[in-house]
Amino acid sequence: MSTIQEITSLPDWEQHVSSLSPSTLLIVSFHAPWAAPCAQMATVLSTLASEYPVTEPPSTSWVSINAEDLSEISETYNVTAVPFLVLVRNGQVLETVSGSSAVKVRNAIETHAAKVGAPASNGAATAADGNDGEVATEEDPEKKKEELFKRLGDLVKAAPVMLFMKGTPSEPKCGFSRQLVAILRENAVKYGFFNILADDEVRQGLKEFADWPTYPQLWVDGELVGGLDIVKEELSNDADFFKAYSIKSNGETAAAS
Numbered sequence: 426m427s428t429i430q431e432i433t434s435l436p437d438w439e440q441h442v443s444s445l446s447p448s449t450l451l452i453v454s455f456h457a458p459w460a461a462p463c464a465q466m467a468t469v470l471s472t473l474a475s476e477y478p479v480t481e482p483p484s485t486s487w488v489s490i491n492a493e494d495l496s497e498i499s500e501t502y503n504v505t506a507v508p509f510l511v512l513v514r515n516g517q518v519l520e521t522v523s524g525s526s527a528v529k530v531r532n533a534i535e536t537h538a539a540k541v542g543a544p545a546s547n548g549a550a551t552a553a554d555g556n557d558g559e560v561a562t563e564e565d566p567e568k569k570k571e572e573l574f575k576r577l578g579d580l581v582k583a584a585p586v587m588l589f590m591k592g593t594p595s596e597p598k599c600g601f602s603r604q605l606v607a608i609l610r611e612n613a614v615k616y617g618f619f620n621i622l623a624d625d626e627v628r629q630g631l632k633e634f635a636d637w638p639t640y641p642q643l644w645v646d647g648e649l650v651g652g653l654d655i656v657k658e659e660l661s662n663d664a665d666f667f668k669a670y671s672i673k674s675n676g677e678t679a680a681a682s
């Protein structure tokens with residue numbers, strides 16, 4: 426029964442990676458302490474890990490990494506939002522999964538872990554038609570939407586103030602998002618953010634969930650405030666609009682930028 430090891434330093438990571446055999450599937454989960462979906466993901470992953478036996482050499486190795494504390498590693502894997510899962514074998518990235526869809530995570534791990542399994546050697550019970558994995562992903566669209574909305578419901582509450590934007594606060598990819606980042610900075614607002622360009626499911630789904638067609642979107646305490654124009658308007662009506670969410674310095678709470 427495999428368990429998840431928390432990597433807490435760069436030397437720890439290097440030592441761990443160098444100890445693996447070329448056939449081991451390394452499952453790396455990036456998280457941030459403020460993001461509620463990461464706690465859910467940790468539960469999903471430890472349940473999955475417990476289904477994989479410990480073998481010698483290990484067929485799977487499960488680690489989790491705080492994306493903010495170990496930014497050197499998150500940058501290597503282009504982690505722009507959390508939770509973010511990376512599957513690596515022999516130094517090669519096989520697949521990444523952004524977000525907290527338990528179905529996607531399970532499918533990705535099962536697909537890649539199975540590739541070095543014993544059943545493949547005799548061909549029996551192996552779907553050799555190149556179609557393996559497809560059945561599980563062919564979901565009922567209603568169910569898929571329900572799962573996405575559940576995930577979005579958690580995501581908009583991932584921090585008291587959440588900014589859904591194009592790009593990241595340090596590299597906004599659109600002028601509207603850039604202006605809203607500047608407003609939050611001027612008001613010393615502490616906020617979490619999500620780069621919607623990194624996840625098209627969230628980008629399109631949140632428009633329907635929020636009944637708001639554009640980005641940036643600012644959410645406070647799980648409620649949509651609006652886009653840039655609305656935020657400007659709120660501030661012109663009430664200069665203390667963000668007072669409860671302000672800190673004296675460094676307003677950003679980011680997974681990675």
Ligand SMILES: N[C@@H](CCC(=O)N[C@@H](CS)C(=O)NCC(=O)O)C(=O)O
Pocket residue numbers: 591599601628638639640641651652653654655
């Ligand atoms: N006036 C809007 C401007 C935002 C806007 O028009 N955003 C566009 C272009 S960046 C957008 O998000 N379009 C939908 C999309 O790209 O998915 C506001 O107040 O936020």
